Amino acid sequence: MIVTDTIHLALRNLREAVLRTALTALGVSIGIASLVGMVSFGVGLQDQIVGNFLRSGLFNSITVTSALPAMARLRRTKGVERFIKGIEPSQPAAVRPKLDDSALQKLAALDRVKEVYPDIRVPVEVKLEDFSEFSAAAGIPMSARGEGVFQQISIGQFFPNDAGDSCMISLDFAHRITDGDVKTLLGKELTLGYATSANPAPSIPGIPAAGLSVQRTEKKFHIVGIVERQAGGGMGAGMFTSVMIPLAIARQMNAYDVSNPQDILRQLAEKSTYTTATVKVARPQDTEEVEKKIRDMGFTAVSVADLMQGQKRAFILLDLLLGLVGSIALTVASLGIINTMVMSILERTREIGIMKAVGGSDEDIRRIFLIEASLIGLVGGTFGIALGWAVGRVINLGANIYLQNQGAPTANLFLIPWWLVAGGIGFALLISLLAGSFPAMRAARLDPIQALRHD
Amino acid sequence: MHLMDIVLETRDLTKHYSMGSVVVRALDGITLRVARGEFLGLLGTSGSGKSTLLNLIAGLDRPTSGSLRVFDHNLADLSREALSVHRRKNVGMIFQSFNLIPTMTAAENVALSMMFAGVPRAQRERHARELLEKVGLAGRQLHRPKELSGGEQQRVAIARALANQPEILLADEPTGNLDSKTAGEILALLRELNTNEAKTVILVTHDSALASKFVQRTMTLLDGKVVAEAGS
Numbered sequence: 001m002i003v004t005d006t007i008h009l010a011l012r013n014l015r016e017a018v019l020r021t022a023l024t025a026l027g028v029s030i031g032i033a034s035l036v037g038m039v040s041f042g043v044g045l046q047d048q049i050v051g052n053f054l055r056s057g058l059f060n061s062i063t064v065t066s067a068l069p070a071m072a073r074l075r076r077t078k079g080v081e082r083f084i085k086g087i088e089p090s091q092p093a094a095v096r097p098k099l100d101d102s103a104l105q106k107l108a109a110l111d112r113v114k115e116v117y118p119d120i121r122v123p124v125e126v127k128l129e130d131f132s133e134f135s136a137a138a139g140i141p142m143s144a145r146g147e148g149v150f151q152q153i154s155i156g157q158f159f160p161n162d163a164g165d166s167c168m169i170s171l172d173f174a175h176r177i178t179d180g181d182v183k184t185l186l187g188k189e190l191t192l193g194y195a196t197s198a199n200p201a202p203s204i205p206g207i208p209a210a211g212l213s214v215q216r217t218e219k220k221f222h223i224v225g226i227v228e229r230q231a232g233g234g235m236g237a238g239m240f241t242s243v244m245i246p247l248a249i250a251r252q253m254n255a256y257d258v259s260n261p262q263d264i265l266r267q268l269a270e271k272s273t274y275t276t277a278t279v280k281v282a283r284p285q286d287t288e289e290v291e292k293k294i295r296d297m298g299f300t301a302v303s304v305a306d307l308m309q310g311q312k313r314a315f316i317l318l319d320l321l322l323g324l325v326g327s328i329a330l331t332v333a334s335l336g337i338i339n340t341m342v343m344s345i346l347e348r349t350r351e352i353g354i355m356k357a358v359g360g361s362d363e364d365i366r367r368i369f370l371i372e373a374s375l376i377g378l379v380g381g382t383f384g385i386a387l388g389w390a391v392g393r394v395i396n397l398g399a400n401i402y403l404q405n406q407g408a409p410t411a412n413l414f415l416i417p418w419w420l421v422a423g424g425i426g427f428a429l430l431i432s433l434l435a436g437s438f439p440a441m442r443a444a445r446l447d448p449i450q451a452l453r454h455d
Numbered sequence: 456m457h458l459m460d461i462v463l464e465t466r467d468l469t470k471h472y473s474m475g476s477v478v479v480r481a482l483d484g485i486t487l488r489v490a491r492g493e494f495l496g497l498l499g500t501s502g503s504g505k506s507t508l509l510n511l512i513a514g515l516d517r518p519t520s521g522s523l524r525v526f527d528h529n530l531a532d533l534s535r536e537a538l539s540v541h542r543r544k545n546v547g548m549i550f551q552s553f554n555l556i557p558t559m560t561a562a563e564n565v566a567l568s569m570m571f572a573g574v575p576r577a578q579r580e581r582h583a584r585e586l587l588e589k590v591g592l593a594g595r596q597l598h599r600p601k602e603l604s605g606g607e608q609q610r611v612a613i614a615r616a617l618a619n620q621p622e623i624l625l626a627d628e629p630t631g632n633l634d635s636k637t638a639g640e641i642l643a644l645l646r647e648l649n650t651n652e653a654k655t656v657i658l659v660t661h662d663s664a665l666a667s668k669f670v671q672r673t674m675t676l677l678d679g680k681v682v683a684e685a686g687s
Binding site for chain 2: 360362
């Protein structure tokens with residue numbers, strides 16, 4: 001028997017009982033819709049939470065430090081130990097390398113690394129007209145434009161270039177400077193006072209020169225932008241300070257943190273050694289591999305991805321759970337298919353007998369019924385996806401109206417990716433094939449003589 | 456009878472049914488031979504086993520013991536799949552109650568067995584039309600069974616039985632639901648197919664008077680045994 005003929009015959013049978021077919025397909029639709037709705041809610045929720053991090057640009061950055069002395073104390077805390085172990089260098093402590101310029105070059109040479117820059121914070125005194133405050137200025141690389149807290153700059157803009165005398169300030173800081181409109185601060189000149197070494201480089205490397213002396217240096221910057229820390233951008237705190245200046249300028253300043261004797265001593269002995277550096281990788285999925293290589297080099301490496309590992313597992317569990325709940329309706333729907341097919345076979349017993357009498361084989365009969373079941377599944381599945389999508393839209397609309405009333409940004413809570421469409425229809429097909437296989441087998445095994453006697 | 460011309464041969468054929476604890480001997484040792492082109496009448500009262508014998512020959516049922524050869528095959532040894540091939544290719548069945556599929560047109564009913572034989576659609580439709588013309592139903596292709604008279608329905612069934620060009624036609628009380636005039640016409644059609652196309656016809660009927668006008672040879676069954684034979 002030709003396959004297309006089998007399909008035609010199956011379609012004809014379905015048309016003959018159009019109401020029953022439609023109701024059964026509707027049952028499958030509702031099953032698939034609830035499954036798709038549940039999973040798409042899980043996917044949407046995950047996208048809301050994980051996606052925010054991805055867009056923040058922090059998923060592809062790794063923070064590298066040469067050592068984590070403070071971790072020794074934390075280690076005693078339960079649970080923290082495992083996390084620390086994961087981020088620590090793979091080599092023993094004795095041979096830990098320094099995080100200096102040559103180390104940064106080596107990091108930059110690693111595969112899939114896009115950019116490496118040191119994290120520099122300069123303790124400064126900020127002066128603007130009669131305002132003065134001690135604070136820290138962070139060196140921001142040009143590549144941070146449009147990422148993290150710099151995704152949207154409330155007022156003004158990002159540095160035009162990294163060589164200029166431009167700076168950005170935080171909105172909080174701007175409010176501290178002026179009681180009036182913070183917009184008037186744009187273009188104003190900010191004076192940063194900071195400490196530099198008055199000593200020449202030590203004659204014997206490694207031994208700090210006696211009689212440490214520090215001198216005050218001043219540098220002027222123009223305010224080009226005012227940045228607001230956003231609710232979701234908590235992870236971007238590393239780069240967010242009161243005053244942000246271009247990284248290249250911060251490196252040139254060679255400032256001391258006079259409040260930290262360690263820093264002074266170390267910097268005298270080991271010029272341009274950094275406490276931390278940031279490594280940016282090309283794609284978020286490269287993070288883990290690059291992190292491992294950095295640890296192999298003897299550094300401590302930590303990324304947001306490390307923190308997100310547990311969350312990912314939680315989302316997989318959530319999706320599974322939602323999928324299970326959604327599957328209950330599908331199970332009921334599959335019973336509906338079995339019921340419909342069994343009824344259909346009862347009704348068409350005589351017809352099956354006739355088909356067998358004129359030469360239909362068991363396999364022919366089985367296929368006709370299997371195709372009927374899978375057509376119900378296909379139609380039900382397709383309609384179910386549409387139904388699930390529509391219900392998701394409606395709930396989303398309601399949720400967004402609520403969110404708007406609460407003053408929160410709107411969100412897309414239901415996401416139906418292509419894999420869910422294909423998976424939903426595929427699952428409907430599979431379920432209906434499984435549900436149809438028993439009735440189809442029964443139809444195939446019917447005794448033709450008894451079937452012909454059937455009314 | 457030349458040995459080459461034997462299309463059907465049974466030897467000690469039995470068929471027993473269990474009805475609860477009672478064993479019904481529907482067929483109790485039937486031995487018969489049918490030659491190519493014969494028109495054989497199987498006579499007997501209801502319960503004599505004549506329909507059971509026809510169902511065995513048709514491959515719709517399996518014998519309890521004995522041999523049942525149609526052409527080169529012992530049907531008792533065939534698989535379910537091979538039996539369906541036998542039903543499709545070797546025999547054409549005609550029933551008392553016509554057994555047409557009510558939701559299909561006359562042409563679709565005729566084409567059904569060709570569909571199972573894997574004949575492409577266009578060829579199927581053409582052949583179905585030709586067959587309907589042959590049985591005198593030109594122009595009735597698109598009618599459904601309930602739009603046709605009993606005689607016309609039986610003609611559709613005969614056309615269907617001829618669809619895959621089987622050598623043997625098996626007719627189980629084909630006139631049982633028809634008035635005597637129509638019954639005569641149907642039997643005349645079978646006779647015509649027997650003489651003009653050399654189809655071997657086995658006719659099961661309880662109407663010996665009617666049968667005697669058309670068949671060459673009769674066998675009368677009673678309680679699963681052949682009790683009388685007549686004709687050449």
